[in-house]
Amino acid sequence: MSSEGRGRLAGKNAVITGAAGGIGLETSILFAREGASVLMCDISAPALEKALAKVKEIVPNAAGKIETTICDVSKEADVAATVEKLDPWGGLDIMFNNAGIMHADDADAIDTPEKIWDLTHNINVKGVWFGSKHAVQALRKHNKTKGSIINTASVVALVGAATPQLAYTASKGAVLAMT
Numbered sequence: 001m002s003s004e005g006r007g008r009l010a011g012k013n014a015v016i017t018g019a020a021g022g023i024g025l026e027t028s029i030l031f032a033r034e035g036a037s038v039l040m041c042d043i044s045a046p047a048l049e050k051a052l053a054k055v056k057e058i059v060p061n062a063a064g065k066i067e068t069t070i071c072d073v074s075k076e077a078d079v080a081a082t083v084e085k086l087d088p089w090g091g092l093d094i095m096f097n098n099a100g101i102m103h104a105d106d107a108d109a110i111d112t113p114e115k116i117w118d119l120t121h122n123i124n125v126k127g128v129w130f131g132s133k134h135a136v137q138a139l140r141k142h143n144k145t146k147g148s149i150i151n152t153a154s155v156v157a158l159v160g161a162a163t164p165q166l167a168y169t170a171s172k173g174a175v176l177a178m179t
Contacts, residue, residue: 021047037066106166
C-alpha cells in the first residue's frame with residue numbers, strides 16, 4: 001500500500017529516535033509501510049546502517065524517504081539539528097521519542113552509582129524533553145495544526161520493577177508525567 005502513497009501515514013514526516021533496533025526499528029518499518037518519510041536516528045552509526053538496510057529490504061518500494069542521522073538525544077543541539085533535517089521535507093509531523101537505556105549497573109537507591117543515574121536520566125528524560133520541545137517548535141515553524149509526539153514509557157513507571165532498577169524506573173515515571 002505504501003508504494004502507492006495511500007498508507008495511513010502518506011505525506012507525513014517522522015523522526016524516530018533509538019531507531020537502530022527494537023521498538024524503534026520496528027516502528028521505522030511500520031511507518032515506511034504506511035507511507036511516511038522516516039528519519040531514523042540513533043547514537044550508533046554501524047547499528048543504524050544495519051537497521052536502514054533492514055527497512056529497505058522489508059519495504060523496498062517505500063513511498064516516502066528513509067534516511068538516517070546520528071543523534072545523541074541527551075544533547076539538545078543534536079536533537080534540534082535532527083528535527084531541522086526535516087525542514088526540506090516540509091517539516092516534522094511525527095516525533096517518536098523512543099531512545100532509551102536500562103544500564104546493567106542500575107540497582108537500588110543505595111547501590112546505583114550517580115553516573116548511572118545521570119546517564120539514564122539524560123537519555124530517558126532529557127531526550128524526551130528535548131524531542132518534545134523541538135517537535136512543538138517545528139510544528140509551529142511550519143504552521144502545522146496537527147502533529148503527533150509519541151513517548152516510550154514503561155509499565156514500571158506505574159507498578160515498579162521486580163528487580164532493582166531505580167534510575168530506569170524513575171526515568172520512565174518522569175516520561176509518563178511529561179506525556
